[in-house]
Amino acid sequence: MKRMTVVLGVALAGALMSAGAQVSFEHLKSVDLSSYFPAGGQLGDLASDVAFDGANLYIAGMSTANSLAEPVGVLKISNALSLNVNAWGYTPLITLTQAGQSRSSYVVYHDGFLYLGTGLGDGGNVADRTGIRKYDAQTGTQVSGWNGTGVVLPSDLDGSGRAECIEIDPGYQGSGQSLAVLARARGFIFRRDFATGNALSDILSQPFRDCTSNPPTGSTTGMRDITFSPEGDAYLRVDNSIFYAQRTGPDSVALERACQIFDFSSDNAFQVLINIHYLRTSAGDYLLYNRRGTTPTSLNKIFVAKRSGATWQDYAELTGDEPLPNGSTPNPFGGNIFNFTSGFGPDPSKGDVNLDGIVDDADLLAILFAFGSSDAAVDVNSDGIVDDADLLTVLFNFGSSPQAQYLFVVHSTIGTDRLDIYRVDVN
Structure with missing residues (x-):
């Protein structure tokens, strides 16, 4: 969910970085998810969004079928940081029926629960077609009393006609997290309480393409996606550009407006899944x-x-064909639908092969028992064999709790759904 035009990045040893950069994106995994999102599948036919809880991934599906009643849902991928993709678990966690016709699905994870928006973009304003719901992330059970009815409809957003996306609002300077929602043709950031679903104060944030004029000009409200800095500043993907709103309080931004910072006026303004993501690194x-x-x-x-x-x-620019740790090169991305999330988790490349948060005897024994084999789960450097190099990595990091920052990407076209994982390295 972000923007960029010209490339300063170069590929080096499987990582993309620009000259003199301090951050690189090391391509760790590229996994085909198409079998979980086939035409007419119970989770939808297009992977639409991804959430991460520190260990597991949640992939939300949408439907492109020309119908107002189509199955959509969430696929849970457990053990998703394991070096061995064959050790991953796949569970259809949530299923429901919502509007098709390329109505989007968005998902976020917060404190043990998933918040799922489905049928987003549909103007029916009925729960059978669209809405935002809360689910237990372990069981997939819906929290039926959330917002009283169990669903936030577009009409609950101060009478809006259609909702577009959801995201976690970290609050102003750590003032408290909430669920942020954008609605089409509305210049507001709507917010809901995570626990109850109740409405919190809206944030008036009217996007303008030119904030230098007085009064500002080029007002637009073609809301598509939103992301936040950790301090609460908002970045909005509105039609075919990116806008910035500086947070000044829990329910306010500077001058009640968002100003254009990236201009993509040459792009088609009427596209679903035009997305953006804010990434804070050290x-x-x-x-x-x-x-x-x-x-x-x-x-x-x-x-x-x-x-x-x-x-x-x-x-x-990340193109999808950056080499993987084992030296293989996946196919480049084949379409322009992407969604992203990021987060921290255990780093098996530093020896925490069982992903329990510490490099200890259990990891050492796992290496020794698999020594000389090609067991991918404990092949720390992913060179195809468990050997001295892997053992030395565990010994060097023994007693530590290595963590890494990860970027998770879902990339979809009709008939193709793919998950790519990058480690965000600071050099």
């Missing part, structure tokens, strides 16, 4: 986004921009 802040323009073959990539003072600069 080496700086980054925006990731996709572009769905009139020449999609040139836009089958993830754009990355880096913050420099008050502006953003083109940084890198």
Whole structure:
């Protein structure tokens, strides 16, 4: 869910980085999910969004079928940080019937629960077609009393006609998290309480393409996606551009407006799944986004921009064919539908092969028992054999609790659904 135009990035040893950069994206996994999202499948026919809880991934599906009653849902991928993809578990966790016709699904994870928006973009304003719901992330059970009725409809958003996306609002300067919702043709950031689903104060954030004029001009409300800095500043993907709103309080932004910071006016404004994601690293802040323009073959990539003072600069592009740790090269991304999330979790490449948060005797024994084999789960450096190099990595990191920052990407076209995992390395 971010933007970027020109590439300063270069591929080096399987990582993408720009000249003089401090952050690289090491391509760890590329996994085909198409069998879980076939035409007419119970979770939908297109992977639409991804959430992460520190160990497991949740993939939300949408339906492109020309119907107002189509199955959609969430696929849970357990043990998703294991070096061996064959050790991953796949569970259809949530299923329901919502509007098809390319009505989007979005999912976020918060404190043991999933918040799932389905049929987003549908204007029916009925729960059979669209809405935002809360589910137990372990069991997939819906919290029936959330928002009283169990669902937030577009009409609950101050009478809106259709909802577009959901995201976690971290709050102003740590003032408290809430669920942020955008609605089409409304210049607001709507917020709901995670626990109850009750409405919190809306944030008036009218997007303008030109904030330098007085009064500002180029008002637009074609809301598509939103992301936040950890301090609560908002970045909105509105039609075919990116807008920035500086947070000034729990329910306010500067001058009650968002100002355009990236101009993609050449792109088609009427596209679903135009997404953006804010990535905070120890080496700086980054925006990731996709572009769905009139020449999609040139836009089958993830754009990355880096913050420099008050502006953003083109940084890198991820194309999907960056080499994996075992030296193989996956196919490049074949379409321009992307969605992203990021988070921290155990780092098996530093020896925590059982992903329990510490490199200890259990990891050492796992290496020794598999010594000389090609067991991918304990092949720390993914070179195809468990040997001295893997053993030395465990011994070197013994007693530590290595963590890594990960970027998770779902990439979809009709008939193809793919999950890619990158480790965000600071060099």
